[in-house]
Amino acid sequence: MNAARQNRFNTVAAHGALILYTLIALFPVFVIVINSFKTRKAIFREPLALPNADSFSLIGYETVLKQGDFFLYFQNSMIVTVGSLFLILLFGAMAAFALAEYRFKGNLVMGLYLALGIMIPIRIGTVAILEMMVQTGLVNTLWALILVYTAQGLPLAVFILSEFMRQVSDDLKNAGRIDGLSEYRIFFRLVLPLVRPAMATVAVFNMIPIWNDLWFPLILAPAEEVKTLTLGSQVFIGQFVTDWNAVLSALSLAILPVMALYVIFSRQLIRGITSGAVK
Amino acid sequence: MPDTQTKPKFRWHIVVFLAPAVLVYTAVMIYPLFNTLRLSLFTVIDQERVFVGLQNFRTLFGETVWSTQFWNALGNNFWFFVVHMLVQNPIGVALAAILSHPKLRFASFYRSAIFIPTILSFVIVGFAWKLILSPIWGIAPGMLDAVGLKSLYAPWLGKEAYALTALSLVSVWQFVGIPMMLIYAALLSIPDEILEAAEVEGITGFASFWKIKLPLILPSIGIISILTFVANFNAFDLIYAAQGALAGPDFSTDILGTFMYRTFFGFQLQLGDPHMGSTIASAMFAIILVGVCLYLFGIQSRMRRYQF
DSSP states (O other): OOHHHHHHHHHHHHHHHHHHHHHHHHHHHHHHHHHHTBOHHHHHHOTTSOOOTTTBOOHHHHHHHHHSOHHHHHHHHHHHHHHHHHHHHHHHHHHHHHHHHOOOTTHHHHHHHHHHHHHSOGGGGHHHHHHHHHHTTOTTSHHHHHHHHHHHHHHHHHHHHHHHHTTSOHHHHHHHHHTTOOHHHIIIIIIHHHTHHHHHHHHHHHHHHHHHOOHHHHHHOOSGGGOOHHHHHHHHHHHTTTOHHHHHHHHHHHHHHHHHHHHHHHHHHHHHHHTTTTO | OOOOSSOOOOOHHHHHHHHHHHHHHIIIIIHHHHHHHHHTTEEEETTEEEEOTTHHHHHHHHSHHHHHHHHHHHHHHHHHHHHIIIIIHHHHHHHHHHHTOTTOTTHHHHHHHHHHHHHSOHHHHHHHHHHHHOTTTOHHHHHHHHTTOGGGOOOGGGSHHHHHHHHHHHHHHHHTHHHHHHHHHHHHTSOHHHHHHHHHTTOOHHHHIIIIIHHHHHHHHHHHHHHHHHHHHTOOHHHHHHHTTTTTTTTTTOOHHHHHHHHHHEETTEEOOHHHHHHHHHHHHHHHHHHHHIIIIIIGGGSOOOOO
16 A cells, blocks of 8 residues: 555544544533523524524523622632642642752651652541531631642642752752852742742642532532532532523533633643653 | 761751641641541440441441442442543543644644543533433434434433443543543653654554553553542542432442442431441542552552653
């Protein structure tokens, strides 16, 4: 067989397979979003048709915005995600710096201790976490969630960040020391700016699981004022199961912020994964 | 650098750098983990916490009411894991192999698009598929009808025989992006010289994948397998979002996560029991630990790694 022809055949087959899988991946999202803009009748009569002048309707969105407190949920999710990411990055970078920079007794043990949490899921300890949050009065506060997600994110953050911090040149730090900078200044002024790309990777890795988590909001913060968007949409959809317009609109609204984050950060995310951060 | 002459000054800054992370991690993760293991040895009698030794484990494995539920959840969880290993990871590897082809156009578009389901929450994924597979809406039967296979349609999520497999496949659909990305990264890190050398020897296309690339990415496949294992054995959200805490129909989609949630939190008329919940959590901990150890000592240490 002609090599060139076989090559072209391979290319077509490759694109065929990828397009097929891309369709499988996007189809459900597409169906949900287009149907959220249709009247109830049109949703059932022609589920795969795009909304047109006849079938266009925003009734579902009206119900959602009237009945559910989605702005509050969104705000809660934002606070929890940003707060946890901030603490993961700050505490994680500090610990990573200590482990990467200084030789002291127990360095290796401390590193292994912090790495334990990479493999063991924090959910196993839920019973005792809830008990502790009840005792400290943190139950039904956003702090409970922020603390749990910080603890959950720290092991991997320390692991990745310390790998990167070992690569920061010693000359630079020693120059800083000769100039009389304190260790804290060396960390905040010299090292942190240099590992910014690694921090972004850690942030992106942690962001999506925190934003999407259902387990801990359900158990630690189910009250109305502290519901996250994920839990809020779960509860809302459960109540409006038969109101298809409302359910589809709620789903679309829940997809929206994640998609926006993804579009902003996808390059960082993919670079993070493919840069071998998780070897 | 030995500084033995004067007693070295205690370096407080190391403590300051380590303290916040170690404190939060210890207080919110490690301590509760061991406290949960400890709580599994207690029960409540007359509103007082009493130490009962391994009694809870005897109940869990010995009393039919509990043990049938536990083995059912464990069996389902294994099937959930098997489906991921047999479907998700091969598809992920295949997609990555196609994507890593150097002259492929639009690769970054495909990559981003295929990763989208992974970023959606379980709530969205669970409900979206529930609606699509629902017999009321008729998208799934309608599409099967279009290709003349309508007779194959069944309300999968509502049938005991199919519900678990259907949900496992939904989960596969959601997470296929992760093995794809990790394998893709591993494939990109294979140096061109090796592939070129193979090409000179006449090994190209499929042969080059099976004989050269696959052996080189085996460590990554190992990592993906253990990540899948840990994620599957503490899964909860998708089942809860799609089928509720009762993991219906008739517990056919019950996995360890939902079983623990029901036990610990209570549902309908049954009251929550934190001690039995801890007992189940301890069993999950043991299962995950065994899996991770098997991987670390049985597989990873024997795997040949190549340094480029």
